Amino acid sequence: MPRTASQVLLAALLLASAGADAAIGQRFPSERKLVEDPVTGTVLTFLTSRPHGDSKIYPTHPQWTADGKWVVFRSQLAGGEALAVHEDTGAIVQVTEGGYTGMLNLARKAMKLYFMRKDAEAERLQVVEVDLAAVLADSAAGKMRPAATYQRVCGTTPAALGAGGDMALDADEQWVYFRVGKEEAARHMPPGAKVEPAFGPRNMGAGPNGIARMNVATGAIAHVVSVPFQVGHIQANLWRPGELVFSWETGGKSPQRTWTVKADGSGLRPLYPEAPYEWVTHEAVITPDEVAFAIMGHRPIPGGAEAVAGPATDIQGANPGQDTAWGPAGTREKPSGLGIVNMRTREMSIVGQTPSGSGLWHVHGSADGRWAVGDDFSRSVWLIDRRTREMRLLTTGHKTTAADHPHPTFNADGTKIEIQSAMISPDGRAMNIAIVPVPKDWLGRK
Known part of the structure; x- marks a missing residue:
């Protein structure tokens, strides 16, 4: 019996829909490759090795699935969807369908992934939960079901919130936190509060902004806090429910970069009160009680010999903060390096600094308090023994032309570090996902 044009169109749409449903769980060939660092001799495990636009999750958030076997990352290999790669086998599996926006959030207790994506209606965002255990098991079995089987919409943010930015999953895995826009933040500001203007040459940092939270089981939304400046990275303490760390974002030096607040809006305060000459950046909660951050020492001291010659690490277009419009901060005339602040005692120590350069x-x-790690403008990665303050260059040669920075991040047990690297990229720009081991002789220290 001949079919009408409508029937043909319907069949095509159904076929396309079925193909889309099958996209989650799609498998890709292993790209796993062992590469010896040409300078340090460290053997890196490249989990991806082809130039298809990979990037890791930001260091403020977990990188490994709860079972410690898979690394989740962003890539254009599957058209902008999130992927998971098995660290031992190299198997790559697509773990989202329909796209995402902002931060990917891996749960530490359950095999779950949370993220935001745009709703069909403009200005609204959905919070989505992915059952990673089911996706990975069904993908391995070759028996994928429709995407809705694995992806659950936890809730949708009203357009009036102006929601977006970095989402963070609470340690209890019941709440997610996200930024809200100026209008919503202003509704919760105290009467007469001074709103901060833009700060610095990038014309960023003006407020107000705020943070709200959503219950992933019920979709209920509650306001957390409003502040008079632009909110940047939001992260949750991964061990203590209801404790947040966030930043004042200016695109460079902030008047006061690091902040902390409780989930009920109480306890708002600067995390590390900084001086005008300090350039504080890239804070990350690393233990139940500690936050690591960088006090930059990347700029020449005004009037010094380096100021005349220009800093050796100032590679055109690669490294920020060199222009004088940022003011006097970020030189080594004052203490600089990798700082760690205790959130309970408020004591801070500098555990290491490179002898030169940025x-x-x-x-x-590491969560056990043994190690700290940092990268620099040369894209080299340095390991620090926190007990002895000894520093060790783990890997370099990652090319200053890379599309982004290494962003080193420890796994849960502190034995390995994930980075993103252009070391083996043919164009010197495209990045891949790589694992750097903590040296065995250091792990064996008592």
């Missing part, structure tokens, strides 16, 4: 830039630490 200093440490993006930083992290």
